[in-house]
Each structure stands twice: as structure tokens, then as C-alpha cells.
Amino acid sequence: MVSGSEIVSIISQRQDREQFRRKNWIGTFEEYLELVRDDPKVTRTAYQRIYDMILSYGVEVVTKGREKEHQYRFFDDPLNGGRDAVYGLREPLHNLVNALKSAAYEYGIEKRVLLLHGPVGSSKSTIVRLLKQGLQRYSETDEGALYTLGWVDEEDPSEVHWCPMNEEPLHLIPERFREDVAASLNTGHEEDDFKVRIRGELDPFCRFMYQQRLKKYDGDWTRVVQDVRVKRVILSEKDRVGIGTFQPKDEKNQDATELTGDINYRKIAVYGSDSDPRAFNFDGEFNVANRGIVEFVEVLKLDVAFLYDLLGASQEHRIKPKKFAQTDIDEVIIGHTNEPEYRRLKNNEFMEALRDRTVKIDIPYVTTLEHEKHIYEKDYNQDTVKGKHIAPHTIEMAAMWAILTRLEEPKHAGLSRLQKLKLYNGKSLPGFTEENIAELRDQAHNEGLVGISPRYVQDKISNALVAHPDARSINPFMVLNELENGLKHHSLINDEELKQEYRDLLGVVKEEYENIVKLEVQRAIAADEDALMRLCGNYIDNIKAYTQREKVKNPFTGQYEEPDERLMRSIEEKIDIPDSRKDDFRREIMNYIGALSIDGKKFDYKTNERLNKALELKLFEDQKDSIKLTSLVSNVIDADTQKKIDVVKGRLIRDYGYDDESATDVLNYVASIFARGDTKEKN
Structure with a gap:
């Protein structure tokens, strides 16, 4: 048996204290300028950083017919062993990455809200979660390092008052000197794609501290920055550093200060004024997400009052905290919504300003059988389903039914919906080329935006596992029966004709299963x-x-x-x-x-x-x-x-x-x- 000291020794041998020191680096402003001179990328914007983070995992380019498809390995979730991998959405993910690239190059999309739009259960939240986790991990690497500033306490030099919004230390450079400083920092990096550009003003807290010190030192800027310390920032959603998430509540409990911060009334007694930035909590989601990413869950359910803040944040890259002037922010703003909410947005003339400031990226359901199977196999396999055997084709048949509900009836004469599924899945049929398959996809405008959610199928597979306690194995019929019985009380399907259509498709799947197992037994x-x-x-x-x-x-x-x-x-x-x-x-x-x-x-x-x-x-x-x-x-x-x-x-x-x-x-x-x-x- 291993002793406690031996376990401690194992950890001791594997820990990387040098990496810990790099992550917790604290230095002077002059030392930070040297860091920037050596690696200008530490000053990247949030959009530039998140785009580079995605590319750092690699891109696989696959040629299909005349088209090239990009597979971004980041969305395979390699660091979590594929736990949150996104399957079968190459084109939507490529559209998302292209939007991030455009924003990184400042072609205009950086002034928009990225809106992931699709049916419930289509991986919108998973994609945003991957981006947030990826950005956090990237900030822990040397390649993704970023820094912020703080102010040495005048009475206790060992204490530092860190910037509440983790802003870029180069904001300390006065406007009239910025061009020359940037040129100096870029010297030696003329061939690099990235160049230092100093933009943005100090937030209210740092601006207050800066002006205080400027008065103290009689306008001597060089002495002011001697009171500045710079530290490495590690983004973290749990610690509310650089990653924010906002979820609308009911209208009575909504408060705009949740986005832009609020007055700390206990500190008013200390500082004597509610307009003193030291008596303000810069803890709204826009504040904490500065330098990183903010997620808006079901963004179109926001109250109108919130939308004004959202529009300003996206278009102007500024927010308006209570009692303070417009404050610069640097963050990726991404929201997601479903089809009913988006239809409401299109039909509401008062939301025209929001529509004009959003870039909609459709995230449909998967329409390829193999990818849909991966979604379920990730959760239901012989390692995760203890004591039960999942018979061959059980997951496949459930996935097949889900895909069939999402496909539109083909306009091509003599082609069934099942044959269309097989074409999409890579099977060759006489008379159909890659161009023909692309045409089939182009003709179906709502394909993948309607149909059965993967969550429904996952729930019914779970039901089948527990509904047959005496069975050592669950088979396709057990799951297909659960899928059919669940349609009676499906909370999102009220149309009886649609329910009957889905039942008919279950019949198609059962017939296909019959053909498959007949062939297997024959073989x-x-x-x-x-x-x-x-x-x-x-x-x-x-x-x-x-x-x-x-x-x-x-x-x-x-x-x-x-x-x-x-x-x-x-x-x-x-x-x-x-x-x-x-x-x-x-x-x-x-x-x-x-x-x-x-x-x-x-x-x-x-x-x-x-x-x-x-x-x-x-x-x-x-x-x-x-x-x-x-x-x-x-x-x-x-x-x-x-x-x-x-x-x-x-x-x-x-x-x-x-x-x-x-x-x-x-x-x-x-x-x-x-x-x-x-x-x-x-x-």
C-alpha cells in the first residue's frame, strides 16, 4: 500500500513551480514595457486573443467536391477528452470562426453582437462554454498571457489596489505620446502580423488613482508610473475574471446594475461620496468580462433597459456605470437564442436597432447520422452504462430517427427521406454525385432547424436503461418504444399531425432495422x-x-x-x-x-x-x-x-x-x- 509521503512525493515531482511563478508574475510598468517589446501579442484585443486561441489547436482542411471544409480541432474539445465535442457542424462553426476572424482584424464585426441561433439542444450553449473554457486555459499559457495594472497603496507599500476591470496597462500612456510609444514597441517586429495599437481610456477607478498621483507628483508622469504595478491575469469564470455570463430573470427582478455594476453603500461612509469610484463595485457582467468574453443566455429575453447597455457595449465598446462617464471595454459579446424568440425579434419594430447590431450564426441540429451517433455514444457506452449491455444498432436507430425528423422531404422524384439520410451520411447511390447532394442541402432551407432535439433522445435512452431492470441488455425496440411513448406528452410538440409524422418515421426506422439484422444473421x-x-x-x-x-x-x-x-x-x-x-x-x-x-x-x-x-x-x-x-x-x-x-x-x-x-x-x-x-x- 502506498504511504501518504509517497503520494506527496509523486505530486512534488510533477509540479511545475516555474510555471506557477510565470502565472503569478508581478513587476513594474517599465518591466511590462519590456515584455511588450519582446512579445507585442500580450496587448491583443479580446477578439484577437480568442481567434488565436482557436487556431492554436490546429485546423484540418477537407476537400468535398469543389468545396473546402474547415475542421477546427478546438471544437473537438481535446483537453477534456472530447466530453463537450461538437459534432457535425463544420459549416456553422466555420461561419463563427470567420466572424471572430473578421472581428480580430477589425473589419466591423467587432462592433456587433454574435448571435448563435438555432433550435433547443443544438449545441449553442456547448459552443459558448467551449469558448469560455478555452479562453481561460489559453490565458494560462505563455502564448495567451495578458496583464493588468494596480496602484501601490500610499500608506502601505506592500498593498496594491488592482484595477477592478483588469484593463490593459498601456492605457496609462497619455494620448499624445501613444503613436510614438507604439512605434517604439513595434521596432523589430515589422515582419510580424500583429502590431501594438494603444486605444482605450482608463476605467473610473484607475482614472481616479491616476489623477490623484498626478497631482501628488506635480504632473510628473514618470513618478506616477513608479507607483504602478503590473501583474499577469488568469481569466476565470469561477473567479469572475475576464469571463462573464448573464441570464435574464423575470421582469420584476431585472436590474441593469447586474451588467454595469452598482454603488457600494457601505463605502460611501468611508469616502464621503457616491460618485467616488472607490465606493463603487465594478462587478457587473460587462465589468468582470473585460479583456475576455461575456455570454448572454437567451439574449432576446432581455428587458429593453438592458438592450441599451448591450447596444452601446457592442457598437461603441463602452458601458455607462451609474454615476460615471462612459467606460471603455474590450470583450467578445456572444449571445444565443432559439427560433421562437428570434421570430419575435424580427416582428418587433422596436428591436430594429438590435437586429442591425447582431451577426446571426445559425447552429442547426446535426443532419449526418454518424455525427448524431457520436453525440449519444459519448454518454452511453459500455464504460458509462454499468451493468447493462447496449445491443448493436440501439444508438444508431435512435440517431436515425432523430435525423429523419430534421430532414425535409426531398424534391427529387423517387428519393425517400431515408435515402436522403444515407446520402448525407456518405453512402453512394446510383445517379447522385457530390454536387447533387449539395443541391439537396441547398434546396432544404429549414433542414436542421426543426425536428427532434438530441436531449429528448438522450432522455429516452436513459428511460430504457432504467425501465428494464431485469434485462442485462437493452435493444433498439426498447428505445424506439420509449421514443414513441414520449411523443404523447412532448412539451414542445402540440401538433398532432407532426406527432403522427414522427410515429410514421419510427416505422421507417423499424423496417430499416429489420433489414440490417436480417443481413447480420445471414452473414x-x-x-x-x-x-x-x-x-x-x-x-x-x-x-x-x-x-x-x-x-x-x-x-x-x-x-x-x-x-x-x-x-x-x-x-x-x-x-x-x-x-x-x-x-x-x-x-x-x-x-x-x-x-x-x-x-x-x-x-x-x-x-x-x-x-x-x-x-x-x-x-x-x-x-x-x-x-x-x-x-x-x-x-x-x-x-x-x-x-x-x-x-x-x-x-x-x-x-x-x-x-x-x-x-x-x-x-x-x-x-x-x-x-x-x-x-x-x-x-
Whole structure:
């Protein structure tokens, strides 16, 4: 057993005290100027800093057709192991980063409120949370360092009164000297993209302290800055440093001082005036978020009085604290809202000023099946779901239904909504190119802005996990039933026609699941490697003789016979090769084998997907009757059949991710399908 001293020793060896010292650096104003001279980026604006923070994680550029997609690794949440990763929103996230880039380069968007707009549960809050956490972590790195100033106490030099708004120390430079100082600080960095630009005035507290010292030192600015100390700032939402969050309350409890600070009445007795900045708490969300980011939750629910502060903060980069003049701020202002609230904004003529000062960025639901699956697999996997096994396709079917509710009916004749889902998910269909798929997306204006929220699906998966305490495994039908039952009382869906449409889509998903598991069981039954190789060898011998107009030697009689047309067609028909195309298909296989031979490679039927599928289906057909899968339905199984079924079950567990219970369930289900098919044939 490890002792307490050994545990302490482990931590002692891993701690980085030098990093701690850098994070807690305190120096003089002159020392800060040297820091700026060495690395001008410490003076970046909030927009510049957050844009650089995102790029610091790297960008992957993916070419799709003629378009290039940017995948910003920051939104994969690498530092938290992907816990808050955002899936399937490459284009919306690219639009957001482009807006931040424009603001960083001061092209105009820095004077706007960034408004994330989308349906409930579309990751708006997650995106903002990532930005806030990322900015906090970035400020802890050497690359993301930023600094603020404070004033040495006149009576106790060991005490420093730090700026309540953590503002940029270069604001101490008088206006008439700023151009020359900036030019001096930029010397040696002419080739760099970033240049120091000194803008903004001291906040009321620092302005008061500055003027006091200026009077004390008879206008000698150099002596004033000797009383200044500069320290490293680490942004932190918990400590309310550089990161603010504002959430509207009911109208009776809303107070604009929550944004811009309020008078500290206890200190009025000390300083004698309510207009003394030392008697003011600069703790509103705009104050604490200076140099960083402020989030407005459900921003369009703000009272009108708040909107005036918001408009001034975005357009002028200034706020108006009570009893004080306009005060400069430097922060990213980002809000989020849903569709009903945004419609209210568009229909309200009094909100025209706000509309004019917002940059709307749509954050829709995911419309790609694989990405939707990732959302649920992150929370529901064998590591997180203790004591329960999640049967294959359970998460996939729930995700498929969610995606189908978000897709619009395709205008393309003969294309179903399910086929559209598969195209979006990367499956190729005859007659559809990347350009066709892009056209499908362009034609659907509200796709992803309507439909079922991931939260609803997550809730129903949770219900399925607890609603079957005796089951060791949950299967797709358990979850699909929960999804259907929940529609009766869905708080956001009041339209009965829409509920019926969603129920119909559950039927589509169940049918798709039936096809998937039938194929899996077929493959498990036909997964006899030796039998497949023998069948393949027999087929290849026959098509070789057929294409070369030769005969085949019968292994039993030793006689040469015509190629077995019945055998060849029984395999080719399994993948819908018509009789008119059989010659082409057979030549295609022989050419493929010949090309491999020229390269010195041996033919393997597994490398040809179509042939592999055809052989599996043929072998399944041949073995189905010997296994007597339908006997599972009647519960009358002889020992030989049970042995064969156990082999199939073992393959399902080994190759497809089932456990014993879910493998038994799926075999019983597929057996009932075949039994229904047999009954239909008899009728």
C-alpha cells in the first residue's frame, strides 16, 4: 500500500513551480514595457486573443467536391477528452470562426453582437462554454498571457489596489505620446502580423488613482508610473475574471446594475461620496468580462433597459456605470437564442436597432447520422452504462430517427427521406454525385432547424436503461418504444399531425432495422470461411471456363462438362445481376483477377464487396434450411440444430458486438421474420 509521503512525493515531482511563478508574475510598468517589446501579442484585443486561441489547436482542411471544409480541432474539445465535442457542424462553426476572424482584424464585426441561433439542444450553449473554457486555459499559457495594472497603496507599500476591470496597462500612456510609444514597441517586429495599437481610456477607478498621483507628483508622469504595478491575469469564470455570463430573470427582478455594476453603500461612509469610484463595485457582467468574453443566455429575453447597455457595449465598446462617464471595454459579446424568440425579434419594430447590431450564426441540429451517433455514444457506452449491455444498432436507430425528423422531404422524384439520410451520411447511390447532394442541402432551407432535439433522445435512452431492470441488455425496440411513448406528452410538440409524422418515421426506422439484422444473421450463418472459399473457387472455375469457352472438370466423375450455368446464376442473382449483364459481370471478375496476378497478388473474394455479398447470400440460402432457424419460434429444437444455432450465436457475439442475451433476442426476432415469410409463401 502506498504511504501518504509517497503520494506527496509523486505530486512534488510533477509540479511545475516555474510555471506557477510565470502565472503569478508581478513587476513594474517599465518591466511590462519590456515584455511588450519582446512579445507585442500580450496587448491583443479580446477578439484577437480568442481567434488565436482557436487556431492554436490546429485546423484540418477537407476537400468535398469543389468545396473546402474547415475542421477546427478546438471544437473537438481535446483537453477534456472530447466530453463537450461538437459534432457535425463544420459549416456553422466555420461561419463563427470567420466572424471572430473578421472581428480580430477589425473589419466591423467587432462592433456587433454574435448571435448563435438555432433550435433547443443544438449545441449553442456547448459552443459558448467551449469558448469560455478555452479562453481561460489559453490565458494560462505563455502564448495567451495578458496583464493588468494596480496602484501601490500610499500608506502601505506592500498593498496594491488592482484595477477592478483588469484593463490593459498601456492605457496609462497619455494620448499624445501613444503613436510614438507604439512605434517604439513595434521596432523589430515589422515582419510580424500583429502590431501594438494603444486605444482605450482608463476605467473610473484607475482614472481616479491616476489623477490623484498626478497631482501628488506635480504632473510628473514618470513618478506616477513608479507607483504602478503590473501583474499577469488568469481569466476565470469561477473567479469572475475576464469571463462573464448573464441570464435574464423575470421582469420584476431585472436590474441593469447586474451588467454595469452598482454603488457600494457601505463605502460611501468611508469616502464621503457616491460618485467616488472607490465606493463603487465594478462587478457587473460587462465589468468582470473585460479583456475576455461575456455570454448572454437567451439574449432576446432581455428587458429593453438592458438592450441599451448591450447596444452601446457592442457598437461603441463602452458601458455607462451609474454615476460615471462612459467606460471603455474590450470583450467578445456572444449571445444565443432559439427560433421562437428570434421570430419575435424580427416582428418587433422596436428591436430594429438590435437586429442591425447582431451577426446571426445559425447552429442547426446535426443532419449526418454518424455525427448524431457520436453525440449519444459519448454518454452511453459500455464504460458509462454499468451493468447493462447496449445491443448493436440501439444508438444508431435512435440517431436515425432523430435525423429523419430534421430532414425535409426531398424534391427529387423517387428519393425517400431515408435515402436522403444515407446520402448525407456518405453512402453512394446510383445517379447522385457530390454536387447533387449539395443541391439537396441547398434546396432544404429549414433542414436542421426543426425536428427532434438530441436531449429528448438522450432522455429516452436513459428511460430504457432504467425501465428494464431485469434485462442485462437493452435493444433498439426498447428505445424506439420509449421514443414513441414520449411523443404523447412532448412539451414542445402540440401538433398532432407532426406527432403522427414522427410515429410514421419510427416505422421507417423499424423496417430499416429489420433489414440490417436480417443481413447480420445471414452473414453470421454464412460465415463459414472454408465453405465460402469452396463456393468461391467453384464459381471462379466456372466463369473462367465460361469466358474462355472451355469445359470444367467434374471433381467426382473426372469428366469434362459445360460450365454450371445454374450455379453461376444462383450467385449472381443475389446481387441483382440481370441475365443480360451476366457476361459483363463475369468478364469484370476475370479482369480483376488478372490485374491482381500481374501485380503478383493473390485473389481474395473479400476484396470484392459485391462478390463477397453474393457468396454470403448464396451460402446462407444453402445453409438456412439445415440450421432450421425458424424452429426457434416453435421452441422445438433438436440437439444438432441447437449446436448449429449456438455456432451462429457465437459469431454474432464475436464479430458483431452482441452479448448472449442480445444475440438470443436478435436470433428470435429474425426467426420470427423468416417464419412470417414462410407463412406468406404457403398462403
